[in-house]
Amino acid sequence: MLPTTELALLRRLAHEQAVGRAPSLVAAVVRPEGIVWSGGRGQVDGAVPSDDTQYRIGSITKTFVATMVMKLRDEGKLDLSDPLDKHLPGTVVGDRTIAQLLSHTSGLTSESPGVWWERSPGADWTALKDSLVPSTVVLRAGSRFHYSNPGFGVLGELVARLRGASWLDVVGAELLVPLGMSRTTPMPSAPHALGWAVHPHADVLLPEPAPDAGAMAPAGQLWSTQNDMSRWLRFIGGDTGDVLRADTMAEMRAPAVVDDGDNWTMGFGLGLQLFRDSGMRLAGHTGSMPGFVATVMTTPGGTGAIVMANSTAGVGIVGLGLDLIKTADSLEPVLPTEWKPLTSVNQDLLDLTGTWHWGPTPYTLRLQSSDWLELVPTNGVGRASRFRPSGTDTWTGVDAYYAGETLRVCRDAAGAVTHLDLATFIFTRLPYAPAGPVPGGVDPHGWRGVS
Structure with a gap:
């Protein structure tokens, strides 16, 4: 970036490191082409940390687990509305849906029972499952947002059961390797930062533990670098390659629940944290484990940011x-x-484009790519959606009002297109075309003036 831009970015980073008293802090600005600016302050092993220095990313780990759940959904291995018991029987949240676990609306407790899990060696799945007793379900399913770390321990086990391998092995083989993220690991690998707590009243440090979290690891185990997080941030923004459908990632970014009521500055999608600020809507996740804080956030297909620090508290990562x-x-x-x-x-799809009418209202059908369609009100006011092909003469809505609904091209006996059927609404070339199958019929006298 321009030197003046780089100086402005570095000054903001330096201010946060100084005021937040972070032993070290790295940050980057990411766009579709990759990292366009990065900086570091403080020291790791006697040097300024680089884009290849590992930090623990904490709950950003959840975004990898959520992506694997969505991959399984796309493969038909599960449905988001399935109760957990259908695939992972025997838990206290067996009647809660997979979507509720992904969006933190299952009502499950925020932390795993027993000792402070983030600071203690974790137990296996059986121990975690047995610790989740009826009293750990603290809210009615779907009643409100309630962040649940054990909920992602459950989802990690779900991924393992359906893939027949540990969630870590599955994430490694199906996400990290294809995306070239070789420096994202379950335990630290040099060069890496050490986790510290900074005394609130003196400039002294206390080392923080970094144990293996066991069955709770899907909630916050991974370590990573700015280089790897840059690729993951672009993935969240829509550059999913052959790993996941881009419209599936868009579904993950869609708001499922709002965290702060009327303000709507924080919310959650399907495994992704959502932020709203200054007219921007961003997706990503924050992370916090003893000795570390981190965040990744991006506007879809636009600008994103990475922040990682080796301090338990004090750094305003979101700001x-x-x-x-x-x-x-x-x-x-x-x-x-x-x-x-x-x-x-x-050519057949090109012939479909142009003006169609829902009753008297004109809509424009556009060919978005080689086979995707977009239907929008011609005057810009009303319902608009994009559609991906789903079969012969059928498309499925991927966003807005008609998400999930079927758009069908209807033909006569000779194969000529007569009308469009969208969730029972009839679209014809002419407003209320007399030959169209309009429910209730069309007055045989047609359009008229008022005498």
Whole structure:
């Protein structure tokens, strides 16, 4: 980035490290092409930390587990509305749905019973399951947002059962390896930062433990670097490659629950934390384990930020991340993606495009790519959705009002297109076309003036 932009970003990072008294702090600005700026302050092993220095990322681990659950959904191995008992019987939350566990609306307790799990060697799945007794279900299912670390221990075991391997092995083979994230590991690998607590009233440090969390590891075990987190942030933003459908990631980013009521500055999707600030909606996650705090956040396909520090508390990771994004976008805004024509086109789909009418209201059907469609009100006011192909003459809505609904192209006996059927609504080329199958019929006298 320009030297003036880099100085502004570095100054914000340096201010946070000094005021928050972080032993070390790294941050980066990420765009679709990768890291466009990064900086570090403080020391790790006597040197300024780099983009390859590992930090523990804590609850950002949950985003990997959630992605694996969504992969299993896309493969037909589960449905998000399935009760947990269908795939992982015998838990106290067996009647709660997989979607409720992903969005922290299952009502399960926030922490695992027993000793402070983040600071203690973890037990196995049987011990975790047995510790979750009826009294650890503290809220009615779906009643409100209630962050649950054990809920992701449960989801990690769900992934393991359906894949026949540990959740760590599955995440490694199906996410980390294909994405080239070789420096994301369950335990630290040099060069890595040590976790510290900073005394609240003196500039002295206390080492923090970093045990294996066992069955609770899916809630916060992983360590990573800025280089690896850059790839993961772009993945969350929609650059999913062949690992996950981009529209599945968009589904994960969609708000499922709001954390702070009327303010709606924090919320949750399916395994992703959501942030709203200054007109931006961002997705990602924060992380906190003894000795470490971290965050990743991004606007879809736009600018994101990474922040990682080796301090138990004191660093404003969310505020720093938001400020880095706003500074970068203010001083060097992202250019619109260059328009390019399609390399090929399906003539039958091209013939479908143009004006269609829902009753008297004109809509425009556009060909978005080689086979995706977009239906929008011609005057810009009303319901609009995008549709992906799902079969012969059928498309499935992927967003907005018609998400999940079927758009069907209907033909006559000769194969000519007569109308569109969208969730029973009929769209015809002419407003209330007399030949169209409009429920209730069309007045045979047609359109008229008033005498």
